[in-house]
Amino acid sequence: MxxxxxxxxxxxxxxxxxxxxxxxxxxxxxxxxxxxxxxxxxxxxxxxxxxxxxxxxxxxxxxxxxxxxxxxxxxxxxxxxxxxxxxxxxxxxxxxxxxxxxxxxxxxxxxxxxxxxxxxxxxxxxxxxxxxxxxxxxxxxxxxxxxxxxxxxxxxxxxxxxxxxxxxxxxxxxxxxxxxxxxxxxxxxxxxxxxxxxxxxxxxxxxxxxxxxxxxxxxxxxxxxxxxxxxxxxxxxxxxxxxxxxxxxxxxxxxxxxxxxxxxxGGKNPQIVFPDADLDAFVDAAVFGAYFNAGECCNAGSRLILHKSIASDLVARIAELSKQVKVGDPLDPTTQVGAIITPQHLEKVTGYVADAAKSGATITLGGQPLDFGIGQYMAPTILSDLSPEMPVARDEVFGPVLSVLTFETIEEAVRIANAVDYGLSAAVWSRDFDTCITIGRRARAGTVWVNTFMDGASELPFGGYNQxxxxxxxxxxxxxxxxxxxxxxxxxxxxxxxxxxxxxx
CATH class of the missing domain: 3.40.605.10 (Aldehyde Dehydrogenase; Chain A, domain 1)
Known part of the structure; x- marks a missing residue:
């Protein structure tokens, strides 16, 4: 819960x-x-x-x-x-x-x-x-x-x-x-x-x-x-x-x-994760990247591209940590996810989730609005068993919705990462230097984080490729x-x- x-x-x-x-x-x-x-x-x-x-x-x-x-x-x-x-x-x-x-x-x-x-x-x-x-x-x-x-x-x-x-x-x-x-x-x-x-x-x-x-x-x-x-x-x-x-x-x-x-x-930013990565650090970054600012963020890490050998375990761990995220009153200093900007936007976000479920996706966590009696809020949501062609895996949902995809080779990971209209940011998680540099150079994105996510500084340029x-x-x-x-x-x-x-x- x-x-x-x-x-x-x-x-x-x-x-x-x-x-x-x-x-x-x-x-x-x-x-x-x-x-x-x-x-x-x-x-x-x-x-x-x-x-x-x-x-x-x-x-x-x-x-x-x-x-x-x-x-x-x-x-x-x-x-x-x-x-x-x-x-x-x-x-x-x-x-x-x-x-x-x-x-x-x-x-x-x-x-x-x-x-x-x-x-x-x-x-x-x-x-x-x-x-x-x-x-x-x-x-x-x-x-x-x-x-x-x-x-x-x-x-x-x-x-x-x-x-x-x-x-x-x-x-x-x-x-x-x-x-x-x-x-x-x-x-x-x-x-x-x-x-x-x-x-x-x-x-x-x-x-x-x-x-x-x-x-x-x-x-x-x-x-x-x-x-x-x-x-x-x-x-x-x-x-x-x-x-x-x-x-x-x-x-x-x-x-x-x-x-x-x-x-x-806009952005539909991938985090590509290999089996040799620091998975504890990644799980925290995945939850942060998905739900920071209620996912209403062009830089949101809304797309996980996980190696098949670790995908099931990682999704379970991300879901457990997501259950601990505090959602609600934005004026409470302990809150991590606040309200959705308008009722119309909340309807758009839940519509993406419903369409994905109809197309065969699994709602691993959340998927529904939260009723406090006032305001509009959305539960942190994880969608699994997606194909790269689904709208929720390609479009900027702009809500606390995490889409999970899988890969087996570097070439497949890069192809999935680049197969959307956007190219704002991306991340690669691996202890292997060659893997990180290969992904970093081939990802069509304005910023590529290596073993971290959504770090920044005034000195570093920010912007994107494509649309x-x-x-x-x-x-x-x-x-x-x-x-x-x-x-x-x-x-x-x-x-x-x-x-x-x-x-x-």
Whole structure:
């Protein structure tokens, strides 16, 4: 049986209201409409956001354009921008409890997990601040006595940043500080389900000294706000994290004006396990990878590819450990799996499980919603006896559902791992160096973990192959993603005439 942590009454039942930030001012927006957010864990309204419209998006883009073309932010020294980003990091740290509560209650995320995410976000802001001072171009004095070449890196301009509901503060922190470090101005749209912490970030950035118009934040739906943010001719770049389907639409919108696009999309990430691996460590990683953030994670280890000789034993061990996972109240510090984001999403997840069972899969554990009387929760679930062609083994379910497949040879394992539309991450478990390197080089994934899972650092690039997206976030080149290169080809001294040698007439 799953360990249940029943939701307690909210410690602060007051509904928090937020305006949108445009041009350095908090505003009710063009129409003054409101979006209400119901906590997925407690079934009651906890936040109200001003609902943006296309007209509000136009105003925000105009403010960002003005701030870039005529404002001080792109013209500051890197040291000045760095100091402001460092102050923002300090202010984020000071308000960590407030930010963590908002993400926990709006997204249903375990509070202990969210506090770790906020700490990770602080580290990212500080890392971006350091990169601001290291952004530079190149020079070439080897082109001959009469030529000097200089390659500049300039801020790309106005960046639209669109973030999802599953990691509200962490993902905006993987984008925004790097854009700011480069000297860009921005329009930010968090998910309309989990906007609170991003709006608080707007207040933090004002206090840190970011000039008016450099960061604009508005809440709204994709058709009303997201569409103009991705198609408007005054936007120079779009950075989007979300589903692969919406990523395709974002790319199509951006193509109208040939904007630069960075996309971090879905994943169906395999963990490939060989008999000589540290199986105790793997079992823990399998449970963590499947149920972290209730499986609502593009990096979830939702696909186990186990060697046939150990598969049965491992599935039994994973099921026993999964029964000890605590599911329930996200505000309880012992909870490991919180609520599912919406009733509609819970229905989608359970639909995948039901379809798999109809197709012959075995529900080894879970498979059903958990009824606390309020909110929406899903039991940790393990599906065995799958074939690689089943939708649950190929699609991004985005819930606490683990699909188990088996293999006999390295070639078969690689073929199964790569036979999906995604390529975000993967893992290989073996004590054999040759096996690990072979899988690591042949797996079509942006990150391959070796004898671990879902580790990360601000210094390491993150992104995927195939339909998992375009480009990379984090890492030492992250600021460069928000720049254009410009070549200055400078001639020194007399220029050799093309039409007639100098001195002749």
């Amino acid at each position: 799953t360990v249940l942590v029943r939701p307690s009454p909210l410690p602060d039942p007051k509904v928090r209201s937020f305006d949108m930030l445009i041009g350095g001012k908090w505003t009710a927006g063009q129409e003054g409409r409101v979006i209400e957010r119901t906590a997925p864990s407690h079934g009651m309204v906890v936040s109200r956001y001003r609902a943006g419209t296309a007209a509000d998006a136009e105003r925000a883009i105009s403010a960002a354009r003005e701030a870039f073309d005529n404002g001080q932010w792109p013209r500051m020294t890197a040291a000045e921008r760095s100091r402001i980003l460092l102050k923002a990091a300090d202010l984020i740290s000071a308000r960590a409890d407030e930010l963590a509560y908002l993400d926990a209650i709006e997204a249903g995320k375990p509070i202990t997990q969210v506090k770790g995410e906020i700490a990770g976000a602080v580290d990212i802001w500080r890392y971006a601040a350091a990169l601001a001072r290291d952004l530079h171009g190149e020079s070439y004095n080897t082109l001959g006595d009469g030529t000097l070449g200089v390659v500049l890196r300039e801020a790309i301009g106005v960046v639209s940043i669109i973030t999802p509901w599953n990691f509200p503060f962490l993902i905006v922190s993987q984008k925004l500080p790097f854009a700011l470090a480069a000297g860009c101005t921005t329009v930010v749209k968090p998910s309309e389900l989990t906007s609170g912490s991003t709006l608080v970030l707007g207040d933090i950035l004002i206090e840190a000294g970011v000039p008016a118009g450099v960061v604009n934040i508005l809440v709204g739906t994709g058709p009303e706000v997201g569409a103009p943010m991705t198609s408007h001719p005054d936007v120079d770049m779009v950075s989007f994290t979300g589903s692969t389907g919406v990523g395709r639409l974002t790319m199509a919108n951006a193509a109208q004006t040939l904007k630069k696009v960075s996309l971090e999309l 998992s997206g375009l480009g990379r976030e984090l890492g030492r080149h992250a600021v460069e993603d928000y720049t254009e290169t410009k070549t200055l080809n400078m001639h020194i001294g007399d220029r050799t005439a093309w039409w007639m040698p100098r001195g002749q007439s």
